[in-house]
Amino acid sequence: MxxxxxxxxxxxxxxxxxxxxxxxxxxxxxxxxxxxxxxxxxxxxxxxxxxxxxxxxxxxxxxxxxxTPPDRYEAAKGFHVLLGFDDPEEAGRVFTALATDGTIQLPIAETFWAQQFGILIDRFGTPWMINCEKRADGGDAA
Incomplete structure (x- = not known):
C-alpha cells in the first residue's frame, strides 16, 4: 500500500x-x-x-x-503535509524556503519533542508542518 x-x-x-x-x-x-x-x-x-x-x-x-476547476475548488483545510527530518538544519532550510511569501503560523523552534518544529501555509495555500524529532533517549536525532 x-x-x-x-x-x-x-x-x-x-x-x-x-x-x-x-x-x-x-x-x-x-x-x-x-x-x-x-x-x-x-x-x-x-x-x-x-x-x-x-x-x-x-x-x-x-x-x-x-x-481543480474553479466551480469545484475549495481551499485546503483540516490537514497539514508533515515533513519529517533527521537534520535540524535541513528542517530549518526547508521551513524557510516553503515559507517564502507564505504565512508562518508557528515559527520553527525547539519543542519538548523536537529539535525543530514549525507550521506554515505556503503561498499556494498548502499547510505544512516541519518536524525534526529528538531521539528517544532525549538527544538530538542527527
Missing part, C-alpha cells in the same frame, strides 16, 4: 510543484494538462493548459496534485 498526499490548486499546480521541487530537492516527473486528456473539450477556455495530474518525487516519496 502507498499513502500519498494529493493536493488541489486553483490553477497554480505547475507553479507550486516547480517551487516544491526546488524547496525539497525533488523532481517533477509528470505534468499532464487537461488539453492532453479526453476532458479537453469540457474545460473552460484557458484551462487546457492547467494541470489534470502532476507528480513530484522527493527521494522515494511521491506528492501529487491537480488544478
Amino acid at each position: 502507498q499513502l500519498n498526499p494529493y493536493l488541489s490548486f486553483n490553477g497554480r499546480c505547475e507553479e507550486a510543484f516547480t517551487f516544491y521541487a526546488s524547496c525539497l530537492d525533488g523532481e517533477v516527473v509528470a505534468m499532464m494538462t487537461y488539453g492532453e486528456t479526453p476532458m479537453a473539450d469540457q474545460m473552460a477556455p484557458g484551462w487546457e493548459y492547467k494541470i489534470a495530474h502532476g507528480r513530484l518525487m522527493v527521494g522515494d516519496k511521491l506528492l501529487m496534485g491537480v488544478d
